Amino acid sequence: MERWDDLFERGGAYDVTVADVREALAARRER
Amino acid sequence: MSADDHPDVSRVVADADILAADLLCGGAARDALDVVRAHSWVTLVASDPLLDDAEAIIEACADARLAADWREKAASLAYAVDHPEGDHPALASAAAANAAHVLTFDERLRSAQTNATLKRYVTTSVTAPDGFARLFDPERVYPEVVGGDYPGPDRDPRA
Numbered sequence: 001m002e003r004w005d006d007l008f009e010r011g012g013a014y015d016v017t018v019a020d021v022r023e024a025l026a027a028r029r030e031r
Numbered sequence: 032m033s034a035d036d037h038p039d040v041s042r043v044v045a046d047a048d049i050l051a052a053d054l055l056c057g058g059a060a061r062d063a064l065d066v067v068r069a070h071s072w073v074t075l076v077a078s079d080p081l082l083d084d085a086e087a088i089i090e091a092c093a094d095a096r097l098a099a100d101w102r103e104k105a106a107s108l109a110y111a112v113d114h115p116e117g118d119h120p121a122l123a124s125a126a127a128a129n130a131a132h133v134l135t136f137d138e139r140l141r142s143a144q145t146n147a148t149l150k151r152y153v154t155t156s157v158t159a160p161d162g163f164a165r166l167f168d169p170e171r172v173y174p175e176v177v178g179g180d181y182p183g184p185d186r187d188p189r190a
Binding site (some may be wrong): 001002003004005007008010011012014016017018020021022024025027028029 | 046047048051052054055056057058060061068084087088089091092093097100101103104107136137188189190
């Protein structure tokens, strides 16, 4: 299984902000 | 379960925003979950609907392959619980596991009203991830949960 470090490196490549994450969760839960 | 039940201070629920931010953003979310990952006696609790929410966010903000790989890893770390369909995944996971901590970026969940409602079921504190880092002191909690002197972190939080 992949290391957390390697997953974090892949995740960091997308330049996502906390605001993006919160918006995505709000949109999903409002459905 | 009643409000008199003592919550398990070693059990932590991270809402889907924290789980996704840990992977995609780092910062306070990762600092908080590193504390969990670094200690084998601290348990991350999550239901399938909670992991579903986080996986969907990761897919929306990044890609499906990363979301699937994250899901496999997160499921291997988390203690799985069930709760009724339609319940709030983080709050219901905490109630199911009698967890002492819920981490979220959502101010509404952290409101006094929500905390009062939640306390009918379990004495859980709902905090922001930076609040958790201040609130949760492994050295203080260890003697209560495990017993003896705190030996320090016993796991690589990034493995």
